Amino acid sequence: MTGSKPLHSVVCIKQVPDSAQIRVHPVTNTIMRQGVPTIINPFDLFALEEALRLRDRLGGSVTVLCMGPMTAEDSLRKALTFGADRAVLLSDRYFAGSDTLATSYALSMALEQIGRTFGTPDVVFTGKQTIDGDTAQVGPGIARRLGYNQLTYISKIRELDPAAGVLTVERRAEGGTQVLETRLPVLITMLEGTNEMRRGGIDTALAAAKAEVTIWNAAAVGIEDLTRCGLRGSPTIVKKVFAPSARSEKAVMIPVEGTPYESARAVIEAMFARLPDVEAQLLETAAQSAY
Amino acid sequence: MSETEQDASPRFDAIVVGAGPSGNAAAYVMAREGLNVLQIERGEYSGSKNVQGAILYADALEKIIPEFRDEAPLERHVIEQRIWTMDDRSHTGVHYRSDDFNEEKPNRYTILRAQFDKWFNSRVRDAGATVLFETTVTELVRDLSGKVIGVRTDRSGNPIMAPVVVLAEGVNGLVGQRSGLREELKPDTVALAVKEMHFLPREVIEARFNLQGNEGVVIEAMGTITKGMTGTGFLYTNEESISIGIGCIVEDFVDSAETPYGLLEAFKNHPSIKPLLAGSEIKEYAAHLIPEGGYRAIPQLYGDGWLVVGDAGQFVNAVHREGSNLAMTTGRIAAETVVMLTRKREAMSAANLAAFARRLEETFVMKDLRKYKGIPNLLHGGKAQFFGTYPRLISQAMQTWFRVDGVDKKTKENAIARSFREARGWRGMIGDTFRLVRAWR
Amino acid sequence: MADTAKPAAAKANAGSRAGTKKELPDHFKAYRHVWVAVEIEHGQVHSVSFELLGEGRKLADKRGVELGAVVMGDDRAALDAAAAQCFEYGADVVYVVEDPALAHYRNETSTSVLTHLVETYKPEILLLGATNLGRDLAGAVATTLRTGLTADCTELAIDEEGSLAATRPTFGGSLLCTIFTLNFRPQMATVRPRVMPMPARQEGRTGRIVEYAPAIVEADIVTKVLDFLADRDSDKANLPYADIVVAGGLGLRSAENFQLVRKLAEVLGAEYGGSRPLVQKGWITADRQIGQTGKTIRPRLYIAAGISGAIQHRVGVEGADVIVAINTDPAAPIFEFAHLGIVADAVTLLPALTEALAARLRVNRLAS
Ligand SMILES: Cc1cc2nc3c(=O)[nH]c(=O)nc-3n(C[C@H](O)[C@H](O)[C@H](O)COP(=O)(O)OP(=O)(O)OC[C@H]3O[C@@H](n4cnc5c(N)ncnc54)[C@H](O)[C@@H]3O)c2cc1C
Ligand SMILES: Cc1cc2nc3c(=O)[nH]c(=O)nc-3n(C[C@H](O)[C@H](O)[C@H](O)COP(=O)(O)OP(=O)(O)OC[C@H]3O[C@@H](n4cnc5c(N)ncnc54)[C@H](O)[C@@H]3O)c2cc1C
Ligand SMILES: Nc1ncnc2c1ncn2[C@@H]1O[C@H](COP(=O)(O)O)[C@@H](O)[C@H]1O
Secondary structure, eight states, X not given: OOXXXXXXXXXXXXXXXXXXXXXEOTTTOOEEOTTOOEEEOXXXXXXXXXXXXHHHHHOOXXXXXXXXXXXXXXXXXXXXXXXXXXXXXXXXXXGTTOOHHHHHHHHHHHHXXXXXXXXXXXXXXXXXXXXXXXXOOHHHHHHHHHTOEEEEEEEEEXXXXXXXXXEEEEEEETTEXXXXXXXXXXXXXXXXXXXXXXXXXXXXXXXXXXXXXXXEOXXXXXXXXXXXXXXXXXXXXXXXXXXXXXXXXXXXXXXXXXXXXXXXXXXXXHHHHHOXXXXXXXXXXXXXXXX | XXXXXXXXOOOOSEEEEOOSHHHHHHHHHHHHTTOOEEEEOSSSSTTTTOOSEEEEEHHHHHTTOTTGGGTSOOOEEEEEEEEEEEOSSOEEEEEEEOGGGSOSSOSEEEEEHHHHHHHHHHHHHHTTOEEEOSOOEEEEEEOTTSXXXXXXXXXXXXOEEOSOEEEOOOTTOHHHHHTTSSOOOOTTSEEEEEEEEEEOOHHHHHHHHTOOTTEEEEEEEXXXXXXXXXXXXXXXXXXXXXXXXXXXXXXXXXXXSOOHHHHHHHHHTSTTTHHHHTTXXXXXXXXXXXXXXXXXXXXXXXXXXXXXXGGGGTOOBTTTTBOHHHHHHHHHHHHHHHHHHHHTTOOOOHHHHHHHHHHHHTSHHHXXXXXXXXXXXXXXXXXXXXXXXXXXXXXXXXXXXXXXSSOOHHHHHXXXXXXXXXXXXXXXXXXXXXXXXXXXX | OOOOSOOXXXXXXXXXXXXXXXXXXXXXXXXXXXXXXXXXXXXXXXXXXXXXXXHXXXXXXXXXXXXXXXXXXXXXXXXXXXXXXXXXXXXXXXXXXXXXXXXXXXXXXXXXXXXXXXXXXXXXEEXXXXXXXXXXXXXXXXXXXXXXXXXXXXXXXXXXXXXXXEEEEEGGGTEEEEEEEOSSSSEEEEEOTTTSOOOOOOTTOOOEEEEEOOOOOGGGOOOEEEEEEEOOSTTOOOGGGOSEEEEEOGGXXXXXXXXXXXXXXXXXXXXXXXXXXXXXXXXXXXXXXXXXXXXOOOOSEEEEESOOOOHHHHHHHTTOSEEEEEESOTTOTHHHHOSEXXXXXXXXXXXXXXXXXXXXXXXXXXXX
């Protein structure tokens, strides 16, 4: 353990519908949420595991924070089963319909309340993005509001010295990896595939099953101006949700007759009939490489 | 969570393995009566391994949670039962529909297990039980005398102790088998059922099945759809979906070239079924075992420190397709037994837990299973007749009878009688009837 | 915030806030023009910026306003070259921001520069690439400006009232939604590479340059770039920009069979990729995943072998000119959006295709 200061990490996790199981009502064209199971946003698990590893390495504690309906308590409890130390659910009907701006506002207020109640967070983690909202904006939004240094797409935390308050990370950039050095406090959005979620032991699981999840509403985190929350606090407006339309013409099916080789030739014939220029290009390349 | 909580290793009065209908019933009743209960479920949540629609028989649940109708996720209450015998192109049916089933407290409901079980389990937790998910019990822990004193799980750490373990682990429960409490399943006493859930808008379902509001229909089918194997097919109407499935005795699958999925495909494409599903979108597919050995397959139900309930105890009435009600009833009675012994501070010994089996004898569970104890063998032994010959004969007879083609009725009668006689012989037919009546009595 | 506005035309499935078109607050009325924040890394303009200029041009014409581009960096020559390219791809104005502190992308510096420019010149629409850089920057800028941001759009349009209608996939790609930022400015959106077509380059086209020197004090910036580890280019997939892509799915059944995809790709000089489960199984690396959470591709020809065509895969390939699907299941969803289909076992058809193609390319060459 470096220094005396225990590290406090907060991981923002979102409960999302398992999108693989969402269906669109064939008649009304609305989303059928009935019976669609919810899961912890898969990207957030990489953030949680990274936070747990930091705690194992440096000491301190991990708080998980989720804004969502009361049923999101299940996801928080699951996070406790993985090994988080405490869980906070931010839930209020005024938050319904929040877009990323309103979400990051509410979460940043909750993070400040967490600071006042359990100690200021040194590192706030989020996932890279959610699978339902898919925006990757909430993390940057929180960083901006809290004035934390923003570190997105982090693939590795190389070093972290809680006492000195400095850290070095690897960040996935276009075409390569940036190595960045910065100071605590930071907001980190964790890249997927960087680690694998652990499985809590039986004691952790038992404690998690019995643990109290702290539940806060808007007032409890000091939100006075409710116009900054939920629908009213959201500058973006979803006007229409619809299923992707089917292409009017379906695929032209190539009949299967004779040997695979004959089928293959039929495919190639049909393919190049539509793309004569591509064939010409290929022939040219082939010709060049032949000489 | 915090260090202080961690080293105070919890003490439980009872551990329940599994969170299906039987485990939930047992855990709920014990927790409600003030016992410190730990329930362990390997699935992500209660019902997660059980995705499809089913029939809920109200009575058994009412005895546990009388007000369940106000909160449980129920799909439709059943007002019409259709029983079909089918050959490849036809079905002959008995339909019973009654407005009496539109009663204030309906008797049967269609449910989606995933949602229903989840609700039931939330009641278990509200009652104060500790529930661990995504945790599999790997073995029972015994003391030197062989008494069961706790369980080990697939999570790292020490075993968890309790004076009694209720095994509600379902048909394929390996814990009991591995611990030598029960025998392995025999392929001739267990059916493999495959089911699908098909989405259809509620208006379409209501129009197709002639329903209003939350009324529902159940179809049970038997005949050549199982290609001569022992088994049945079924179709249930849910609120916005249809559950359809078919199941046969595992041994028959082994002996034949049929696959469960092939059977289901054929069943769905049967001319009597296909129009009912037309335009639907398949949502879920699942396969599951059903213990169908009946009375004779029931294992030892209790011992020092343990009890078996639900499918794990083979409590399924295959003839009437009842299972979850037997599961809940056995779970409840096991729980009441444990509560009684705990209150009296008596040991969870085999001798004391025998009260569970005695009380079961007084319920419909044992009475029904005993009544039908001959049926599994009969159907299995006579599968060629019951799932091939007779359905075909009945269908032909119906067709001969209803087709108006200039042949006089007497000749038709004779032809029908002859077809039965030739196919099965007088002696065979009399024998089948006799055996059927005897098995039923 | 009284909801006094009359409800707009009853749009299907609108939430309760939908259709509330309030009067734009006065301080936003001055916002005009469409901007693209151009992405330069290591001296090179990312092609997504040109794609955005192409799209931005259409929006600007529809609104009758100028198209602006913002380029930032430390290298004058690179900035000038980038500005020239921006004009050729449709920009009317290029805001050139030069400062030594902008040598590498850093959130802190770029956010403050872009925020300052927006507040000074007031664009009504601001577009960025949905790359790691663009997403990092857009989220911070939108929060600072307290405005709406629609991420990963697949379609941008101007509605009857002159607002930006940004359409994007939602729920993991299962559905699409159209999003507006009615009462705040700028209206921000990000778009993934290759979702929009590359516009034609108009050689020699020029425009106005506006300079901005932010005079950043390096010592004030907390985050330092210690190093940049460039990806090794050798086996780097360049799926988004490949002309031909051959991909495999779970239908191939094994990692060995996936080699059949690579062989066909080789004959065609194509890139190869696959569906997400293959990444999860470790048959291919993550940078070869095609679809919603992988790469969006826009090839002339896309050959999909043993891929069911789930919606998350579909949204990544729909920009292809010709999609050829090989699947054993005639009811596979991929046949709903492929142009050519064949119901066949990919494991036998792929080698046949490879052989027949090799032969065809050889024979035709001899004939010509
Ligand atoms: C196709 C089909 C249709 C049916 N239709 C009906 C119907 O319409 N009406 C009806 O009443 N009945 C029906 N049944 C029967 C009914 O589903 C069962 O009788 C009932 O579910 C039994 O309940 P149970 O609690 O004993 O077992 P289950 O419901 O099987 O529950 C057992 C639970 O234990 C868990 N478990 C198992 N092993 C472990 C372990 N080692 N550690 C932790 N957890 C474990 C499992 O994950 C599971 O959740 C049907 C069955 C099938 C297959
Ligand atoms: C949030 C989210 C994001 C996702 N993002 C992506 C993404 O970016 N990209 C992506 O691809 N997926 C993505 N998915 C997964 C996606 O939903 C599908 O699960 C996936 O695309 C299916 O891959 P597949 O087609 O290879 O496999 P399957 O769906 O299993 O299909 C295999 C196909 O092969 C056919 N087949 C079988 N044998 C043969 C044979 N011998 N020859 C020919 N055909 C055969 C089968 O008929 C079937 O159609 C995402 C899912 C979620 C929930
Ligand atoms: N309601 C929420 N509660 C907690 N965390 C959230 C919530 N919404 C988003 N996040 C976090 O922000 C990240 C990015 O979300 P998004 O911008 O929606 O893609 C997620 O991976 C979460 O870590």
